[in-house]
Amino acid sequence: MTERLYLLDSMLSAFDATVLACEPDGDGYLIELDQSAFFPNKGGQPCDTGTLNGARVLDVNEQGERLWHRTDRAIPAGTKAHGELDFARRFDIMQQHTGEHLLSWCAWHLFGAQNVGFHCALTYATLDLDKPVGHDGIAEIETTANRLAAENAAVTAKIYDSEDDLKGIPLRKHAEGLTAPIRIVTIEGSDACTCCAPHVRRTGEIGQLKIIDAVPYKGGTRCTFLCGMRALRHAQAMQDTVSAIALRFSTAREQAESAVQKQGEELSETKRELRQAYAALDGYLAESLKREAEDVKGTKLIVKLLESVDAKRLRGLAGATMDGRALTVLFSDTGERVSYLLASNGIKTDAGVLIGAVNAALNGSGGGRGTLAQGSAKKPAGLKETVEGLFTYFRNVLLHE
Numbered sequence: 049m050t051e052r053l054y055l056l057d058s059m060l061s062a063f064d065a066t067v068l069a070c071e072p073d074g075d076g077y078l079i080e081l082d083q084s085a086f087f088p089n090k091g092g093q094p095c096d097t098g099t100l101n102g103a104r105v106l107d108v109n110e111q112g113e114r115l116w117h118r119t120d121r122a123i124p125a126g127t128k129a130h131g132e133l134d135f136a137r138r139f140d141i142m143q144q145h146t147g148e149h150l151l152s153w154c155a156w157h158l159f160g161a162q163n164v165g166f167h168c169a170l171t172y173a174t175l176d177l178d179k180p181v182g183h184d185g186i187a188e189i190e191t192t193a194n195r196l197a198a199e200n201a202a203v204t205a206k207i208y209d210s211e212d213d214l215k216g217i218p219l220r221k222h223a224e225g226l227t228a229p230i231r232i233v234t235i236e237g238s239d240a241c242t243c244c245a246p247h248v249r250r251t252g253e254i255g256q257l258k259i260i261d262a263v264p265y266k267g268g269t270r271c272t273f274l275c276g277m278r279a280l281r282h283a284q285a286m287q288d289t290v291s292a293i294a295l296r297f298s299t300a301r302e303q304a305e306s307a308v309q310k311q312g313e314e315l316s317e318t319k320r321e322l323r324q325a326y327a328a329l330d331g332y333l334a335e336s337l338k339r340e341a342e343d344v345k346g347t348k349l350i351v352k353l354l355e356s357v358d359a360k361r362l363r364g365l366a367g368a369t370m371d372g373r374a375l376t377v378l379f380s381d382t383g384e385r386v387s388y389l390l391a392s393n394g395i396k397t398d399a400g401v402l403i404g405a406v407n408a409a410l411n412g413s414g415g416g417r418g419t420l421a422q423g424s425a426k427k428p429a430g431l432k433e434t435v436e437g438l439f440t441y442f443r444n445v446l447l448h449e
């Protein structure tokens with residue numbers, strides 16, 4: 049059995065203990081101490097890390113009343129051990145955890161929403177509420193929690209020896225299945241609930257509380273939040289992002305949103321104009337292709353290399369040349385690659401078969417069936433000559449069809 053020193057003093061960052069057991073475990077060791085300040089993986093939050101006699105404590109897990117510290121070196125049973133926590137990590141997690149108490153109390157107090165899930169990761173934490181809470185409600189919870197944090201209320205833990213002793217305490221949440229002794233954590237003037245984790249001593253130590261996301265989740269709301277330095281780092285990153293956008297638009301940060309919106313509207317209008325211009329251009333281009341078509345035993349053959357025409361336009365252009373018996377093979381040189389499209393009308397051979405010759409000539413991949421096939425390839429050297437060679441090939445196909 050390990051005495052849990054963190055239950056008595058959450059600010060204890062170093063302690064002395066005696067090793068009760070040391071067992072090899074994979075590439076490390078599991079060590080049990082007679083007492084420990086290391087909090088295990090528990091209650092949705094990660095364990096403390098640190099050192100034991102210089103050995104790294106990488107993981108801490110509970111097994112009944114025993115606490116196992118996973119280390120990278122053996123420390124034999126009977127040895128006196130000095131433990132040191134990575135206290136920056138511990139304090140950060142305590143800030144998120146105590147912040148969770150405040151936010152949960154505000155959600156319950158303001159909207160009757162219960163906390164039904166908590167997860168604390170090393171960069172963010174989530175809190176699940178059992179009711180939908182909208183944007184304004186989330187803002188109210190956040191504002192109230194920050195006001196309570198600034199009041200710097202005391203956070204205290206007390207052990208109760210029986211359920212009867214709890215009568216009269218306005219508990220926000222009473223975890224089911226707990227047996228005495230029961231630990232109640234109270235924030236002066238607001239929250240009281242059962243809890244086994246370490247907390248900061250006063251709400252002022254939580255720092256700022258920021259809910260950065262609130263989304264519908266299992267009929268309620270999942271809030272992602274940050275406390276303390278995490279909230280500050282987020283605010284700094286957001287400011288940098290908005291500043292970069294504002295600089296890009298040569299405007300003040302406050303005007304960045306409307307500048308982005310205006311540019312989006314201008315872009316939509318430009319795209320519409322571009323579509324109209326391409327439609328007019330492709331009309332002329334299709335006429336030009338039809339004039340260049342070679343008549344091969346009654347079939348109009350077009351094999352043409354174009355520049356930077358996207359797949360949709362290639363389809364439109366090829367479709368516009370399908371006037372009577374026709375075979376059109378269009379290539380688009382986009383710099384690094386070449387894309388191609390084959391369309392036919394009144395031809396016996398399937399387009400999926402005909403495209404095979406283009407795939408082979410360009411070492412590309414493509415396919416299709418019936419009267420339409422398409423593909424693409426890495427742009428080869430001598431693309432123009434290859435396309436000319438394919439014109440000859442398809443002319444021969446039509447001559448012998």
Ligand SMILES: [Zn+2]
Nearest residue numbers: 233243244245
């Ligand atoms: Zn707690």
